Amino acid sequence: MSFLLDGLRALTWQQVVMYLVGIVLIWLAIKKDYEPSLLLPMGFGAILVNLPLSGVLDQTLQGGISTSGIIQWLFKIGIDASEAMPILLFIGIGAMIDFGPLLSNPLMFLFGAGAQFGIFAAILLASLFGFSLNDAASIGIIGAADGPTSILVSQILHSKYIGAIAVAAYSYMALVPIVQPFAIKLVTTKKERRIHMDYNPSSVSKKMRIVFPIAVTIIVGFVAPQSVALVGFLMFGNLIRECGVLGTMSDTAQNNLSNLITLLLGITISFSMRADQFVTVDTLIIMLIGLFAFVMDTIGGVLLAKFMNLFLKKKINPMVGGAGISAFPMSSRVIQKMAMEEDPTNIILMHAAGANVSGQIASVIAGGMVINLVTQFLK
């Protein structure tokens, strides 16, 4: 009966650590409601792939018989071969986004760009830590505050840290309500946080809403061709939403498609959370750099707003700049909450929402830029 102990004999302490990591992720998802749709499947997957001789991974059994594991197969087909899962998820994300607040107040576009600064600051920091260029760039993209973009870029750049990067990206997205107030208070005064902003949106026609996703796809396609898969599918989803004739498809993209892909993406990404790859000092460093990226994103957006205030008659509440990250709608809600803590009559939600959806566009552009630039240097 000793064969019953084969699994136990093959157990390593690193795998036990991964069970704890899995349980912590599941706890964060259930108890703290931190990105549960991703962290729960990732947490459970972390346990699945780290069971000794796990059947969810390809194995060679005694007698030389090879078996295929479902999670390894999903990773191979859904992420490694085509990046299909993160890209398809963008259809659902695009269908969920209302660009109205941004189109009616186009100045907010700039904050989406400013709040990508953390990506590049994190790439620099990762290089200082001695990571290779492709790994540093993949780690930096955690600052896109956009899980699918992080997964896609790190996969295209063949980073071996894709598991740690995905965990960091989704964990910090869930921690935006803690990270952003800390970063904003570092670089703003109470007086600045109390600035009121008028909201007089110009009307946005249906024609504008339909042309916008098509035009953005073409513009970004010419400027950053590597972004086309991301921007294209994001804008495809948005076009389905705005065209007015595909109501049921829009609903499907927003709900069923998004849920299905998210569910599979979480458990699939756990393939890269195998103990031998994940339980390293590098993972801890990546988590720290990811936190740095989120802080610098926020600071980048806030400082841009402060810089613009030097030239504007009607001042911008600099906290709105911090909403230029991609974590939508959480970031804009956090900014509004902070504004009301300083002054209960201060409503800046719609400005923040505009900056926040701009962050969605800018983060995928940034992903394409990073791929374009890094691959040039890897030649």
Add this chain to the structure above:
Amino acid sequence: MNNILISLEIMVKGMAGIFVTILIIMLFVWLMGKFGNKE
């Protein structure tokens, strides 16, 4: 050291690229608002 210099170059070019792209999109939205948004 080489990677650090490359990272700095990526930072400058990347941020410039994002801002240029966003400014082009803003220009398009402004033009649409000016000439094509009459409902």
